[in-house]
Amino acid sequence: MSEAPIFCVDGGGTRSRGRIVLASGETLAEAVAGPCNPSSDLSLAVSSITQLWADIAVAAGFDPQAPSRCRLSIGTAGALHPEIRNAFLSGLPVFAERHVMTDGYAALVGASGGEPAGLLVMGTGTVAHRLFADGISIQRDGWGWVAGDRGSAAWIGRKAVEHALAARDEVVAPDDLSAAVWNDMGGEPDAVRSWLRDARQARFAGIAPLVGDAAEAGNATATGILDHAADHGADLLRSLALEEDEPVFLRGGVAEFLHDRLVRRYGRNFAGSEGDAMHGCFLVATGAAPREVRR
Amino acid sequence: MSEAPIFCVDGGGTRSRGRIVLASGETLAEAVAGPCNPSSDLSLAVSSITQLWADIAVAAGFDPQAPSRCRLSIGTAGALHPEIRNAFLSGLPVFAERHVMTDGYAALVGASGGEPAGLLVMGTGTVAHRLFADGISIQRDGWGWVAGDRGSAAWIGRKAVEHALAARDEVVAPDDLSAAVWNDMGGEPDAVRSWLRDARQARFAGIAPLVGDAAEAGNATATGILDHAADHGADLLRSLALEEDEPVFLRGGVAEFLHDRLVRRYGRNFAGSEGDAMHGCFLVATGAAPREVRR
Helix, strand or coil, X not given: CCCCCEEEEEECCCCEEEEEECCCCCEEEEEEECCCCCCCCHHHHHHHHHHHHHHHHHHHCCCCCCHHHCEEEEEECCCCCHHHHHHHHHHCCCCCCEEEECHXXXXXXXXXXXXXXXXXXXXXXXXXXXXXXXXXXXXXXXCCCCCCCCCCHHHHHHHHHHHHHHHHCCCCCCCHHHHHHHHHCCCCHHXXXXXXXXXXXXXXXXXXXXXXXXXXXXXHHHHHHHHHHHHHHHHHHHHCCCCCCCCEEEECHHHHHCHHXXXXXXXXXXXXXXXXXXXXXXXXHHCCCCCCEEC | CCCCCEEEEEECCCCEEEEEECXXXXXXXXXXXXXXXXXXCHHHHHHHHHHHHHHHHHHHCCCCCCHHHCEEEEEECCCCCHHHHHHHHHHCCCCCCEEEECHHHHHHHHHHCCCCEEEEEECCXXXXXXXXXXXXXXXXXXXXXXXXXXXXXXXXXXXXHHHHHHHHCCCCCCCHHHHHHHHHCCCCHHHHHHHHHCCCHHHHHCCHHHHHHHHXXXXXXXXXXXXXXXXXXXXXXXXXXXXXXXXXXXXXXXXXXXXXXXXXXXXCCCCCCCXXXXXXXXXXXXXXXXXXXXX
């Protein structure tokens, strides 16, 4: 079966992308489906990837009822937890082989072609990875929005919400940022209380663009939050302790926005990528990159 | 009906307490039941107070099936939100009168006897109230653990968890506090990820005692977190802008623990109370204290 086509999947928190690639490297089809985060919503993750398979199989001219003619290689959040990984896999169609790794690891080996390197992802969440020459990798942060994911969009958004609430309480001076955030949360106490009661990662991340806007308009609080986020990103990069000749890659909307701040703090430029996370899945499935083994 | 006995209730996040008091002030019975927070768990709040009524009615020699012979006066979190308050009341037995106020307001007027005063509560959450001479009150903070409740047990616990995760990521130096918290969360990455996935207010608040222990053992991070919590409490007190002759009261386990730090920062001593939150409910029901009207 080792020559079977590979169904490469980048399972993400807002959407999932799939690609069917022959062992030779030729791409047959691509498709997009819904979110895949088995640790936060297992059944949604299963249905997203099942739908992604059904769509991409048709696009590639395959029989969707015959998944065993393909190999699955997927990078997704929640892949580290054995129980969650097994429950996720047991809900999916039965492919000939299954390779499961974290989304960050797939992005790292896709970028580096499987060579030793580092990766910082700052998007809705924050996570960093390093692949060593012996094929073993480490992950830093990625602990989730409630007490981790330092510097992420959810982190930035929550800092802004905290500021808006403190301004409402008259313990810090109100400013353009506090006004914009308060209005975005509903503009009056009952609405804000409802907003807060339902607030989770995505909702806080949705506040982050207001911080970017305010910083560009010269707001000091917003600038401070973004500086602090960049400090967290640079700290995480340093904690990877990369060798000077090992490339380091950058991913995610927040990282892109903070690019110049990160370069300034970390003192190094970021490298251009060989490929994306689905390419990383392809490399792992074909053995061109190591399987994910954590230290 | 204005002479009917009053069923006074202090509805709390971990347990609720009830007292049946005659209009003369004489107490007939007391009882305790489960949590009452209509905004976080409406059906539990309804069943706790329904059970509390059943128990206390029997203890007072009343017919539990005849609630309309009593007046209800209750202080509880979530009381400010009209929809939640109405849904909560419509689930309860039908009393002759219903007085609903926030738990903080009940505690404030119970402490001050209905006179102008301020109150800082730092327990699982953080909230402050001030009652003005015209009967109108304000509330500060009480926004909930996700982005508010600054300096509360949940806030303290989350700061400690953030520190433990940053230490695990090798971006801050590990210490006794990070080790204690990491072990309390399960001691290894999969267990910690599960802990974090399920972490809400009560779980973070449960970490706070480790911070108190570490601070007493001289840990600098723990001391810094408690100092920061006390700064928040003092900021909130100052935001009340009390007159010099208006008393200010202190409530909650964290506030008690931070008492000396709060006095040092705020520069005033806290007053002794006339009574508890159930006394406040009694005063509101009898008209001796104003009903809660917010500005």
